[in-house]
Amino acid sequence: MERSSEVNMMGTELGNYKICVSARSTDKEILKKAQDGGIVTQLFKYALEEGIIDGAIVSGPGDEPWRPRPFIATSVDELMKSRGTRYNISPNVSFIKEATRSYGLDRIGIVGTPCQMQAVRKAQLYPAGLRDVPDKIALAVGIFCMENFPYQSIKQLVEDHAAMKLESVKKMEIGKGKFWVYGERGQVVQLPLKVTHKYEQPGCHVCLDYVANLADVSTGSVGSPDGWSTVFVRTKKGDDIWTKAIAAGCFETKSIEQVKPGLELVSKLANEKITKNQKTVEERAKFGVNKALRNPYISPK
Amino acid sequence: MGWLSRIFGTKDNSKKPEERPVPVKADVEKKAEVLQKEDKPVADKIKVGHVHMSGCTGCLVSLADNYGGLLTILDRYADLVYGLTLADVRHIPKMDVALVEGSVCIQDKISVDEIKETREKAAVVVAVGGCACYGNITRFSRGGQPNQPQHESFLPVGDLIKVDVYIPGCAPTPQLIRNVCVMAYLLLKGNKDQQELAKKYLTPLMQLAERGTEACGCDLMYDVINQGLCMGCGSCAAACPVRAITHEYGKPNVNREMCIKCGACYAQCPRSFFNFDVITGFEGILETIDGALK
Numbered sequence: 032m033e034r035s036s037e038v039n040m041m042g043t044e045l046g047n048y049k050i051c052v053s054a055r056s057t058d059k060e061i062l063k064k065a066q067d068g069g070i071v072t073q074l075f076k077y078a079l080e081e082g083i084i085d086g087a088i089v090s091g092p093g094d095e096p097w098r099p100r101p102f103i104a105t106s107v108d109e110l111m112k113s114r115g116t117r118y119n120i121s122p123n124v125s126f127i128k129e130a131t132r133s134y135g136l137d138r139i140g141i142v143g144t145p146c147q148m149q150a151v152r153k154a155q156l157y158p159a160g161l162r163d164v165p166d167k168i169a170l171a172v173g174i175f176c177m178e179n180f181p182y183q184s185i186k187q188l189v190e191d192h193a194a195m196k197l198e199s200v201k202k203m204e205i206g207k208g209k210f211w212v213y214g215e216r217g218q219v220v221q222l223p224l225k226v227t228h229k230y231e232q233p234g235c236h237v238c239l240d241y242v243a244n245l246a247d248v249s250t251g252s253v254g255s256p257d258g259w260s261t262v263f264v265r266t267k268k269g270d271d272i273w274t275k276a277i278a279a280g281c282f283e284t285k286s287i288e289q290v291k292p293g294l295e296l297v298s299k300l301a302n303e304k305i306t307k308n309q310k311t312v313e314e315r316a317k318f319g320v321n322k323a324l325r326n327p328y329i330s331p332k
Numbered sequence: 333m334g335w336l337s338r339i340f341g342t343k344d345n346s347k348k349p350e351e352r353p354v355p356v357k358a359d360v361e362k363k364a365e366v367l368q369k370e371d372k373p374v375a376d377k378i379k380v381g382h383v384h385m386s387g388c389t390g391c392l393v394s395l396a397d398n399y400g401g402l403l404t405i406l407d408r409y410a411d412l413v414y415g416l417t418l419a420d421v422r423h424i425p426k427m428d429v430a431l432v433e434g435s436v437c438i439q440d441k442i443s444v445d446e447i448k449e450t451r452e453k454a455a456v457v458v459a460v461g462g463c464a465c466y467g468n469i470t471r472f473s474r475g476g477q478p479n480q481p482q483h484e485s486f487l488p489v490g491d492l493i494k495v496d497v498y499i500p501g502c503a504p505t506p507q508l509i510r511n512v513c514v515m516a517y518l519l520l521k522g523n524k525d526q527q528e529l530a531k532k533y534l535t536p537l538m539q540l541a542e543r544g545t546e547a548c549g550c551d552l553m554y555d556v557i558n559q560g561l562c563m564g565c566g567s568c569a570a571a572c573p574v575r576a577i578t579h580e581y582g583k584p585n586v587n588r589e590m591c592i593k594c595g596a597c598y599a600q601c602p603r604s605f606f607n608f609d610v611i612t613g614f615e616g617i618l619e620t621i622d623g624a625l626k
Binding site for chain 2: 101119120121122123124125126127128129143144146147149150152153154155156157158159160161162163164165166179181182183232233234235236237238239244245266267315324325327328330331332
């Protein structure tokens, strides 16, 4: 804990963590199709090979182009198929019980957005319908998330605004204040985030977590140079696996203090998200005429 | 404790609980506040009863499915003072916590009397499982079954008495029952910090009890999606015991014909309740619960 106490003073927007570094996978194959530093794929690959997890719930390719679906990867091959980010909803938590049933996993890895990490921790503390699941979560990896989109929104953004076919898109990315769409033939279209905002999933606007504070390990591109990812190691479990993975040579790392733009940008964006959404939560309390919308942070009523 | 000693043939089954040592319980922050084993006599156990209304005994089986954990609970924290086949007691005794399973058949006078008596005798009434909380599958009863065809109306416990805590789900999970048992103990017998934690932990389950006696997959529409809160995590589908929920483009789609009205989906949804003050401390709390049951 001592080693991180200094950075932790920055505030609560980054959650509790033991280690924060900039990192990327040392595996060229993973990096080929990784969104940034290939952290999630590499970490699961290591955990799978070492028997730390029996399988991982990831977002695999779905029925339509760029539509993800939750997918249980029990081999490295299967993991490789799910590299990269698809900017729309993959209800990964929906497989959390099934993974322990039909798939017979005793040690589950799961990757998800901050809200999905919240769902996993709620599932562990208040398992209403998840018999014998709580103690089978072996590694929960969270990804930084400003907001998510329904599939139809992505379709509309790519096909209507960027005028590209979804089938011919090679990569999508949100960064440097823009939504980027890269085509197979090398064409690049950038949309200002002003255009994308209205297509966001409404449920994201009450979310008060940017960097997956409740994950074992959380990661995202923000704060690190291109091709690298910022990594927070948060829990004992996460620390244990991360330390072993580093010792096994899975990752190159750089001190977060020495990279640009660094932790300051992560903090800035986290605060922006939390402040904006906190305001939404407050506005919901007086949404109608003496009628409030529900606030899940206060009560299920 | 009599029955437990009998199962294990340990000692005699006379009442000498004072000799038992007391559990070590770490507190949330793991501030190494280890209680002296000798500090507390086991006489400090809470009295728990299992009251069986119209249910399938699945909830009781779930409680038992804590295996060693249940034995530890009974050893250190709770005396089972009432329970079908488990405690040789005919009438509902005074107790700290009543775990009520099943809904109440209002045509059955004994059930109605017993549930009222439970309220009088128990400090805390916990509705365990979908039937006690929401009616669950008994909501669909129209009577006509042998050998009491006139028994046709089944009400959730909360329609007849005030219920303090809900444990929804069909069956409710052994782990949630266990967590509530440990927290109930901490609330009644713990130190100040532990009481504080237990209060915070139990609050949303108490709020669910206040919320009402009706549950359905529809709650996901009314109280989550319609309220602009759903973010498509998938918890509801995972929690559903009858696979009535699928996800279409990231949002739950409930097959309402299949829904048995157990309340698990809504209770599991991180957008039904999400108490940061408790869940953020998940690592410490899970360790505390594990520690309490070792």
